[in-house]
Amino acid sequence: MARKTKEEANRTRQEIIDAARAVFHHNGVARSTLEQVAAAAGVTRGAVYWHFKNKTELFFAMQADVFVPMRERLDPILFSDDYPNPLQAIEASLREFFLILDECPTLRQVLEIMSLRCENVDQFAQVQKEADRPGDEFLEKLERVYRKAALRGSMRPDLDPAAVARDTWAFATGLLHALLTRGFEAKLKAQVDAMIATHMALRRCPASG
Amino acid sequence: MARKTKEEANRTRQEIIDAARAVFHHNGVARSTLEQVAAAAGVTRGAVYWHFKNKTELFFAMQADVFVPMRERLDPILFSDDYPNPLQAIEASLREFFLILDECPTLRQVLEIMSLRCENVDQFAQVQKEADRPGDEFLEKLERVYRKAALRGSMRPDLDPAAVARDTWAFATGLLHALLTRGFEAKLKAQVDAMIATHMALRRCPASG
DNA sequence: GGACAAACATACACGTCTGTATGTATATTA
DNA sequence: TAATATACATACAGACGTGTATGTTTGTCC
DSSP: OOOOHHHHHHHHHHHHHHHHHHHHHHHHHTTOOHHHHHHHHOOOOHHHHHHOOHHHHHHHHHHHHOOOOHHHHHHHHOOOOOOOHHHHHHHHHHHHHHHHHHHHHHHHHHHHHHHHHHOOOOGGGGHHHHHHHHHHHHHHHHHHHHHHHHTTOOOOOOOOOHHHHHHHHHHHHHHHHHHHHTTOHHHHTTTTHHHHHHHHHTTOOTTOO | OOOOOOOOOOOOOHHHHHHHHHHHHOOTTTTTOOOHHHHHHTTOHHHHHHHHHHHHHHHHHHHHHHHHHHHHHHHHTTTTTOSSSSHHHHHHHHHHHHHHHHHHHHHHHHHHHHHHOOOGGGGHHHHHHHHHHHHHHHHHHHHHHHHHHHTTTTOOTTTHHHHHHHHHHHHHHHHHHHHHHHHHHHHHTTTOOOOOOOHEEEEESSTTT
């Protein structure tokens, strides 16, 4: 086929990424063929090999395609200091994260691919580490905010900020994992807000709110 | 090769299962070859195909090989009513689960294979459902015990048993997932008991213990 | 103790996926 | 506007894994 304009080429590249996301999600990464990806994108394997070195590089391009905009949307909220009570900031962060998850199907697909449809081995061994990094950063942030909450007296005085942060971190990880494995079924999705509320209520002083 | 006695044949079968666990864990399920499994077991593919129909059936045999004994060890503790305070029973259950996880490397390997080295698709689509069932049962049990604790007044009176059960469920899921993805690194392992203690302390009456 | 089948090993045919080499038409540039 | 590199499509060779068919030896049963 003929040569295309640079803009058209970039569009082709994006279509290949979109196709890869769909095919990976449907077949799993290992069982997916570059032929299948190419067909789904309406091109041939030649186009795929032109834009990406191999399946591995295509995978990481697909990953970056959704993770970069996600961080840009999540960070300002995570690092906001507008909330009077630090516990509210944590609660809002949790709520926002699961809201984004609910609103953005492509992010959902990529997370599902990473945790359920990709074997973290060999070339993909770093997939898990990439996935862990945001979680690690989240743990550090939680600890800072909980410490602030303890100083202001807006948290149960007998609680250790670092320990409570780890509890929230495990909670968020578990809830995310549950949502991913259950395919975001309505029953569980409807409980997310209540679960966050319960989780945060456990940290507040029971009598004085 | 010659025919072997039935006992020897069963030993061969078990060796193939052990080899499959090692090879799957090292290469991932999809990238593992029955030739690799056979070589690791010291046999040829002929023996593998004699004992198992294909890779899928070998996988599920490997799964049952560790899950059956695990349930037999875990259930009596989960369903015990010996503890005076129901919250103690929950705490002991959590502790025991992560203790088993720490003691049994083969169970650990299989869980890692299921959650990190297997693409839940096609023939393996039911893997996740199998993995979820114990978790679902655990959630039901938690709710019952929390309800008992609420009736006896050994839990913060403002808490809803079902909601708190879901929080503990997400906590356990998240902690398990974290341990699996971090390869049971010492730093995190050392914190497990403290995390469980913190998690349970959140449910008790802060003043009256 | 002979017949039979168990418990494998060996050999083969088949499809399939990958990477690359080559062809080709056109946007871009000097 | 001629030259060149771009953006692909097409073609090809090679490796690899699966499933099955067949061979071989020996435990087991009557």
